[in-house]
Amino acid sequence: MTQRLPPSLTPLDTALAALLRGIDPVAAVELPLIEAVGCIAAGMPLLSAYPPRDIAAVDGWALRANDLVGASSYSPLPLSEPPVWVDAGEAMPAGCDCVLDAGAVEMAGPLAQVLAEGVPGQGVSRASSDIAERSSAAAAGCLIGAAALMLARVAGSERLSVRRPRLRIVNAPGATATMQMIAGIARAAGLDASAHEACARDATSIAEALDVSACDLLLTIGGSGVGREDAAVTALAQCGAEFTHGLALQPGRTAAAGRLGRVPVVALPGAPAPALAVWLALVLPLIDKISARQPRRRVTQPLARKIASSVGIAEIALLAEEHKTWMPLAVGEWPLHAIARADAWLLIPASHEGFAAGEPVDAYLMRE
Incomplete structure (x- = not known):
């Protein structure tokens, strides 16, 4: 049976x-740092302060700036006692508030003289200057990147609380390039994406792969059209999914969306352009909700x-961004080279006839 629009x-x-x-939103879990990225x-x-106390930022002599007023190579300042040498990262000795380079102090046996002035804080990392007490490695709802992991490691944290929705992708044979594109985009968006190939392009084979027991979102790739071998929508119906087939969206008319049990399901077309369009317009807002992501950033330009x-x-x-304006590359029908060049995308509502040249528009960035 062929499913018709x-x-x-x-x-x-x-x-x-x-x-x-x-x-x-899916439940948060705690993961080791290496798995949280x-x-x-x-x-x-909340992180502990770093450094926990004043430390030397450079190798050199630890001194008190007020004791060095007037010191220069023309007027060396004798010290009453030898200064303390510190390596970068070591705690500053009590009473010391600056670190001078090795050549700024001359040692002659037990005698020392200073050849330069210092200022408070010179060569010193102040307590809490890198990480404030009770600060966060990353804002809730944001992707955890290398910088957040660095902060957590420096502060001594071993695990982070994260959300990582589980996405199952079922590919109808013939749409492998699209499946790989969507899987890559999904992982970049913070999802735990697993891709599965149906044994054949018939409804029975596709239905056998529609397992929602261990996923928070199900996508099918390909087989959503009206061709003789387009069986993904039929497979969803056989599994008892409740969905609508055919969207007033261009590109992406042949997509379907609904529920299989309690799990949201979206059937993406097999061609890259309409699949990406449905991902942007329909799947991304769903991901934002189940992962409690912060609102995606829009950039306004004429x-x-x-x-x-x-x-x-x-x-x-x-x-595409050109000279602080948005240059339209494609509308409705997308050649692949336009996808490759695009910096942003703009959803034009069904009630809208378009936009005039020079009109400011809010566009979502393709890569955040």
Whole structure:
């Protein structure tokens, strides 16, 4: 049986609202630092101050700046007692507030004289200057990157609290390039993505791979159209999924979205362009909710030229940044070279006819 598109397409807003209804963020888990990178921060532990006390930032002589007033190579200042040498990272001796380079002090047996002045804090890392007491390695809802791990390691933390939604991708044979693209994007967005290939492109084979027992989100790739071998939507129906098929979105008309049990499911087209469009317009907002991500950043710039859009269907425009403007690359139909060049994307609502040249628009960045 071949699944056909419904007589009328479901508005994007309607499909998205249904997909998000009743969805809560996944539970946070604590992971070792090495496993937390790339996950979404959740209720991060408060870090200890670093350095915990004043330490030497450079190798040199630890001294008190007020004792060095007037010292120079022309007027060496004798010291009443030898200074203390410190290596970078060592605690500053009591009463010392600066570190002078090795050549700034001359030693002649037990006698020492200073050849330069110092200022308080010179060559010193103050207590809490790198990490403030009870600060966080990363803001909740943000991806944990190398900088956050560095802060956690320096502060002595061993584990971080994160959210990492589990994504299962089922690929209908023939859409491998699209599947690999979506899997890569998903992992970059903080998901634990696993990809699975159906044994064949028939409904039974695809249905056998639709296991939602260990995932928070299910995607199928390919087989969502009306061709004789497009069986993904039929497989979802056989498994008891409740969904709408056919979106008022261009590209991406043949996508489907709904639930398989309690798990959200989205059937992406097999071609890269419509699959990416549905990912941006439908899947990303869902990921934002289940991972409690912070709102994605939008950049406002004027359009370099106008964008025309058809009323009645939402369209996505790909944009490139040129001289502090957004240059439209493609609208509705996307050649692959436009995807490769795009810096941002713009959702044009179904009720909108487009935008005039020079009009400021809010675009989402392709890479955050």
